[in-house]
């Protein structure tokens with residue numbers, strides 16, 4: 539069985555650690571990727587890590603994950619609150635999906651309270667900072683089980 543986990547990041551997350559540290563912390567996206575790869579190796583998960591500011595690219599990565607990847611971790615960033623297209627793409631993926639938000643979106647503006655993606659997510663992690671990605675990978679390892687070699 540595949541142990542590929544596709545980790546997707548939406549618009550502006552390339553600025554992580556460079557602006558608004560009071561909301562998103564000081565870790566950069568490169569730090570998050572390094573931690574996902576470190577933990578992925580520990581959990582025997584093959585991590586594919588992407589970020590884009592373009593909706594179609596995220597959709598293409600979701601399509602590419604079909605019938606190949608075991609699971610998806612996605613922080614759709616602002617597309618969370620707007621994108622039926624990403625929801626539709628995720629609906630065509632068979633495996634577990636964990637939605638991650640670095641900040642606690644429920645403590646913020648009302649427009650951040652609605653997530654189109656949550657309707658298809660197996661789990662949602664909000665407000666745990668960048669540690670949310672590690673929590674998501676641990677959850678996926680539980681859901682897909684051990685590597686039997």
Ligand code: CA2
Nearest residue numbers: 550551553554557615616639640641650
């Ligand atoms: O809390 C999250 O992870 C969000 O998905 C982040 C999105 C926001 O639109 C969502 O409502 C919640 C924003 C990502 C932008 O990230 C930046 C990081 C540093 C500086 C500026 C933007």
